[in-house]
Amino acid sequence: MNLHLLVPALFWPDPALPEIYRDLPLPGLENLLAKCSVTKDKSEGIEAWLCRAFGAAKQQDWPVAPITLQTDRAEDGEAATTENNRWLRADPVHLRLERDHILLADSHVFRISSEEAKQFTDLLNRHFAGNQGISFSPLRPDRWYLRLLEPPLPHTHLLSEVVNRDIRNKLPFGANNTFWRSLTNEIQMLLHEHPLNQMREARGELAINSVWFWGGGTLPESLVSPYTNVWSNDVLAVSLASACNIDHAPLPVDATMWETSARTGRHLVVLDELQGRAQYRDAYGWRESIKEMERRWFDPLWRMFRRGHFDEITFTAPDESSSKSFTATRSDSRKFWRRPKPILIYGK
Structure with a gap:
């Protein structure tokens, strides 16, 4: 053995x-x-x-999203069909400004329920409805997915590479860089104003004030x-x-x-x-x-x-x-x- x-x-x-x-x-x-x-x-x-x-094989990123989607969709009772679709992980995170750094915290240090994840992503999906095919799926409370028809997928950093680190130089880059920066900023504004985050902070919990895009690609053929x-x-x-x-x-x-x-x-x-x-x-x-x-x-x-x-x-x-x-x-x-x-x- x-x-x-x-x-x-x-x-x-x-x-x-x-x-x-x-x-x-x-x-x-x-x-x-x-x-x-x-x-x-x-x-x-x-x-x-x-x-x-x-x-x-690495595509523009390591294709984590379409691979883990197979498991998360199957456990959620959905058909796991991802062929020819481009997927990104868009995991909920908490960003904190500390002096001249923006530090990222992931679900190792906060809890988020399935109902909270659904309410957050429902808001995002309503806001972006009809906007370049953007659709968020919270298949797990701390694992959200973004299906994208266009534009091209960005280059990103693995979530494990940015946890508890300054993210200013690790944002999505490559083709349509401006689109991804704008999308991230818009998501942050929407989440910041969500009543759920006010309730979380009142309970002493970290707000879900951003998402981290990473692991994009299509399902590997073999x-x-x-x-x-x-x-x-x-x-x-x-x-x-x-x-x-x-x-x-x-x-x-x-x-x-x-x-x-x-x-x-x-x-x-x-x-x-x-x-x-x-x-x-x-x-x-x-x-x-x-x-x-x-x-x-x-x-x-x-x-x-x-x-x-x-x-x-x-x-x-x-x-x-x-x-x-x-x-x-x-x-x-x-x-x-x-x-x-x-x-x-x-x-x-």
């Missing part, structure tokens, strides 16, 4: 805070990484990594999976597995439960709970999450590896500065001279 773990933000992204690793016992993870050979690539978001892994099974709660990973007609299941609670269900083959397990903590620089939350991940996943996997359970095990850890992959084969478990090092060393 081969196991590939995709673990975004496995290492803390801020090198100026090495003390985050102090008194952080991770023997299972450190022992596993010690047996691995490592390669380092340029940084890319988890969405880009998944698209590339499953053969979804996808190829390097895996036989995918275990994930991430909608893009699930959608890619479904499009490739391979087995997929929600992420089990821990590696022991996963082991009881996994059979021979090539398995992708997506452990993405650290990502939001790292994006929002929640140091305490990140430490607590990785300690729990050690208990539920890394330590049991280390014991499975020592028993010869895997032909090959790989960790891929994309972050804001690079993407590192650590790979070990069954024979590497016997290389006693590869001694564990503190996780800080691997994160450099």
Whole structure:
């Protein structure tokens, strides 16, 4: 059996805070990484990594929207027909002006109900009715879709690339740049005046005052999976597995439960709970999450590896500065001279 773990933000992204690793016992993870050979690539978001892994070629963007639409529409009871249609994700966000920055917050830090999403998008659809075929679909409270007949799709940045960052230099660009800036401004004015946002702010909740356009394109004609099974709660990973007609299941609670269900083959397990903590620089939350991940996943996997359970095990850890992959084969478990090092060393 081969196991590939995709673990975004496995290492803390801020090198100026090495003390985050102090008194952080991770023997299972450190022992596993010690047996691995490592390669380092340029940084890319988890969405880009998944698209590339499953053969979804980049269009003007990585075509996340038409791929995840298949899953969201199917779960919503709609026919998942996206062929020849151009789709963008238009996810609800909160923008905050901070000194000379405009920072973006996503649904990691706010809640939005299905009814709120429907009321927001109903307003937008009424306003833009008949305007160049613009139509918003809130198939999930925090995942909205824009179907576009014209103009050409813009180049955008992945949502994961802009969370908790200044967005001024990351707005849509390319063909019809003026149209997209104007559309965004108009949406922001409409949302700002919506009574729902006044009610949200009165309750101490963040206003939904903008959308983030990203992941546009058409449905790829063919996808190829390097895996036989995918275990994930991430909608893009699930959608890619479904499009490739391979087995997929929600992420089990821990590696022991996963082991009881996994059979021979090539398995992708997506452990993405650290990502939001790292994006929002929640140091305490990140430490607590990785300690729990050690208990539920890394330590049991280390014991499975020592028993010869895997032909090959790989960790891929994309972050804001690079993407590192650590790979070990069954024979590497016997290389006693590869001694564990503190996780800080691997994160450099």
